[in-house]
Amino acid sequence: MTEYTQLHAPMRIMGIQAQCDLAHAHATLNELWARWQHDKAERLPSFTLTVYCVYQYDDAQPDQVLITIGRLVAQDLPLPAFARETTLPAQNYVRYHVPSAMPEHLFETWQTIEQNRELNRSFTTDFETYSVNDMPKIYVGVHS
Numbered sequence: 001m002t003e004y005t006q007l008h009a010p011m012r013i014m015g016i017q018a019q020c021d022l023a024h025a026h027a028t029l030n031e032l033w034a035r036w037q038h039d040k041a042e043r044l045p046s047f048t049l050t051v052y053c054v055y056q057y058d059d060a061q062p063d064q065v066l067i068t069i070g071r072l073v074a075q076d077l078p079l080p081a082f083a084r085e086t087t088l089p090a091q092n093y094v095r096y097h098v099p100s101a102m103p104e105h106l107f108e109t110w111q112t113i114e115q116n117r118e119l120n121r122s123f124t125t126d127f128e129t130y131s132v133n134d135m136p137k138i139y140v141g142v143h144s
Contacts, residue, residue: 001097005139010087013052014077015041015070017084021063029053029067036069041083046071053128054086089125093139101136113140 016039020028036042036051054068068086079085098109106128113119122141129137 003095004092004142005095006092007088007090007139010090012073012075012077012085012087013054013068013070014044014046014073014079014083014085015039015052015068017066017068017070017086019064019066022065023063025055025065025067032067032069039082040080041070044071044073044080044083045077046073048072049132051130052088053130054088055126056086057123057125059123088127089141091122091124092142092144094119094142096138096140098136098138101130106136106138109138113138 016032016035018028018032048071050072052068052070052072054066054070056066056068058064058066066086068084070083070085073085096109096113099105119140120143122143124141126138126140129139131137
């Protein structure tokens with residue numbers, strides 16, 4: 001199931017991050033998730049227990065992606081030395097409901113997204129959400 005949605009205001013995400021080329025994104029993502037399970041960043045004070053996995057792309061480096069795994073935090077929360085931050089921009093997104101948290105379902109959903117030639121992707125920011133009480137969702141940035 002997909003639906004259009006809009007983030008009306010930027011949201012600050014704080015956690016751990018890594019930059020890599022797109023060819024190594026899957027391996028980098030696996031390393032970040034393994035770190036997240038044991039990192040102090042998982043215990044940062046946040047508004048929710050939902051975990052965000054954010055993918056940010058840069059036109060100047062089209063083969064690179066910045067990946068952040070973290071939680072939604074207050075704008076005035078000081079940045080600890082061990083943490084990194086990013087901002088989810090206010091923009092239009094298409095939201096995909098993933099049937100389960102199984103890695104193969106996430107992979108299949110991403111394949112569907114990447115093969116959809118009708119999707120007017122912005123290639124600025126995409127993100128996934130992992131809620132305690134719900135299935136994962138993928139938000140893909142699109143042009144309005």
